[in-house]
Amino acid sequence: MKFLVVDPLAGVQTFARQLLQSHGFAPEHILCCADTDTALAQGLAFKPQFIITDWFGKSTLSGLQLFQRLRDVQPTLQLSLLSFEVKPEHEFEAEALGAHFVLKKPFTADQLKTAVTRALNTLAKTSPDLHRELRDTMRSTRAAARPVLPARPPEPVIKPGDKVRYQGHVHVAQHVIHRQGETVVQLKGQPAFVPVTKLQPA
Incomplete structure (x- = not known):
């Protein structure tokens, strides 16, 4: 089974x-891209069965449009979405396209793990073509018990524009950025990035 992130x-x-490798999927079956144009160009040849994409609401080619273009050549393509902004209309659009989840950013490793694992379990039960492969892969992974992502305490949810308390000041x-396995925040007027775990909502 191939995945496009x-x-x-x-x-x-x-x-x-x-996370996907921890479920037993091979590295060569996981393609990662930073933008939708690159993802479309590579995805048409890669032909993934599952896409996890940012919403890319301001891009010429949105995450939903990318999914629809790739689904034209891969009709059984499964969809999951990530977005900083999740409004009822977003959830309605995602549901209409059969998305497994819309995960609001910023999220923790555990939240992503829960959402992806639930989607894979659902797919293993409902998709006959992929059922056996997913079941066997996930069963062998559980038997091997190879955790990749360490458990982490929940991070505070901070969005651009929020007031936060840091070192006694508001x-x-x-900017809120995920990088190298952590979430960091740039405060207005401050050049450095601060780990989100050192901030408190004000």
Whole structure:
């Protein structure tokens, strides 16, 4: 089974790759891209069965449009979405396309693990073509018990524009970024990035 992960953040790509490998899927069956144009060009040849993509709402080619283009050549393609903004209309659009989940950013490794594992379990039960492969892969992985992502305490949910408390002062979060397995925040007027775990909502 082949997976396509499309997200502008390298940390999210790493999270997803490690998670899928922890389920027993081979590295060469996991393709990661940072933008939808690259994902479309490579995905048409790669022919994934499962795509995990950012919403890319401001891109010329959105995550939903990417999914629809790839589904034209891979009719059984499965969809899962990641987005900083999840409104009822987003959930409605995702549901209409049969998305397994819409995971709101920023999220923890455990939240992504839970969402992806649930999607794979559902797929193993409902898709006859993929049932045996998923069942056998996941069964052998459980037997091997090879955890890749360590359990981490929940991170506070901070969005751009939120007021946060850091070192006794109130700041405004300007950018929230996932990188190298952690979430960091750039505060307005501050050049350095601060780990989200050191911030508190103000």
